[in-house]
Amino acid sequence: MKRIFLIALLGSAFPAMAHRLPMPANAPASYQAECSSCHMAYQPALLPANDWRKLMAGLNEHFGSDATVDPKNGAEINAFLERNGGDPKRLGSAGTPPRITQTRHFTHHHHEVPPKFWRDPRVKSAANCEACHSAAAKGNYSEHDIAIPELRE
Amino acid sequence: MRAIPAVALLLASLACHAETPQQIRQIYVSAAAGQPAGFTPSAQRGDAFFRQRFAINDKMPGCTSCHTDSPLNAGQHAVTGKNIRPLAVAANAERFSDPAKVEKWFGRNCKEVVGRACTPAEKADFITYLSEVR
Numbered sequence: 001m002k003r004i005f006l007i008a009l010l011g012s013a014f015p016a017m018a019h020r021l022p023m024p025a026n027a028p029a030s031y032q033a034e035c036s037s038c039h040m041a042y043q044p045a046l047l048p049a050n051d052w053r054k055l056m057a058g059l060n061e062h063f064g065s066d067a068t069v070d071p072k073n074g075a076e077i078n079a080f081l082e083r084n085g086g087d088p089k090r091l092g093s094a095g096t097p098p099r100i101t102q103t104r105h106f107t108h109h110h111h112e113v114p115p116k117f118w119r120d121p122r123v124k125s126a127a128n129c130e131a132c133h134s135a136a137a138k139g140n141y142s143e144h145d146i147a148i149p150e151l152r153e
Numbered sequence: 154m155r156a157i158p159a160v161a162l163l164l165a166s167l168a169c170h171a172e173t174p175q176q177i178r179q180i181y182v183s184a185a186a187g188q189p190a191g192f193t194p195s196a197q198r199g200d201a202f203f204r205q206r207f208a209i210n211d212k213m214p215g216c217t218s219c220h221t222d223s224p225l226n227a228g229q230h231a232v233t234g235k236n237i238r239p240l241a242v243a244a245n246a247e248r249f250s251d252p253a254k255v256e257k258w259f260g261r262n263c264k265e266v267v268g269r270a271c272t273p274a275e276k277a278d279f280i281t282y283l284s285e286v287r
Contacts, residue, residue: 039233064212064232065265124234131234 022139030073049085051098174249178280184273199282209268
């Protein structure tokens with residue numbers, strides 16, 4: 001009886017591991033250098049490969065800014081993102097232009113967040129993962145490590 | 154216009170090295186020297202330029218939109234909210250040490266905020282201000 005209880009207890013811990021999303025070990029330095037100044041360097045698993053390809057092909061009009069990179073870095077970053085893109089069936093459609101925050105995967109995980117939290121000046125935008133997930137850059141999106149309680153004040 | 158190839162060549166020659174802000178500034182001063190004759194960079198002009206509001210981009214009317222009123226403080230991207238490390242050298246020793254990075258961000262931000270390329274004189278003034286502000 002005790003063994004079954006122990007196994008059930010351990011088994012219930014596994015869902016928490018689903019919120020670890022580390023950056024692949026083979027990430028080129030150019031990805032951080034070129035893609036982490038205006039927003040964090042998003043883990044490639046957050047979008048499917050073909051959506052990453054679309055974004056990289058349209059960097060001159062990247063959500064209102066010209067984010068073009070030189071061809072060499074662009075090719076390297078594009079290859080990295082496509083190689084490590086997420087499962088489109090699991091993520092859902094990201095829309096046009098592709099937005100991580102529009103995937104079913106994102107909206108499902110954030111459906112309890114009140115709209116006013118996204119507008120809080122400490123957050124500003126749903127693209128700002130680190131405002132609530134302070135360890136997002138390290139791949140930790142655990143719901144137990146979120147700064148939301150501060151927004152409730 | 155003739156200054157642009159000169160600046161590009163000078164920057165290319167330094168591209169592999171870490172430089173001091175003074176060395177990087179000197180590139181722009183040299184390029185600007187041809188323009189009003191006897192140009193001397195000015196931190197005061199750089200300060201004024203930092204605070205100027207341009208009419209190009211309503212989300213980012215000026216440098217302060219992301220870098221805040223004090224370049225010694227951390228900033229926040231006006232659209233995404235992403236934290237931006239301080240721009241002043243006194244608060245962030247890495248600033249203005251990589252010529253390629255300096256040119257890249259002048260290129261992007263001047264186009265987006267000022268609506269045109271910044272002149273070598275403006276860049277020299279800007280770097281002077283950010284190197285000296287405490």
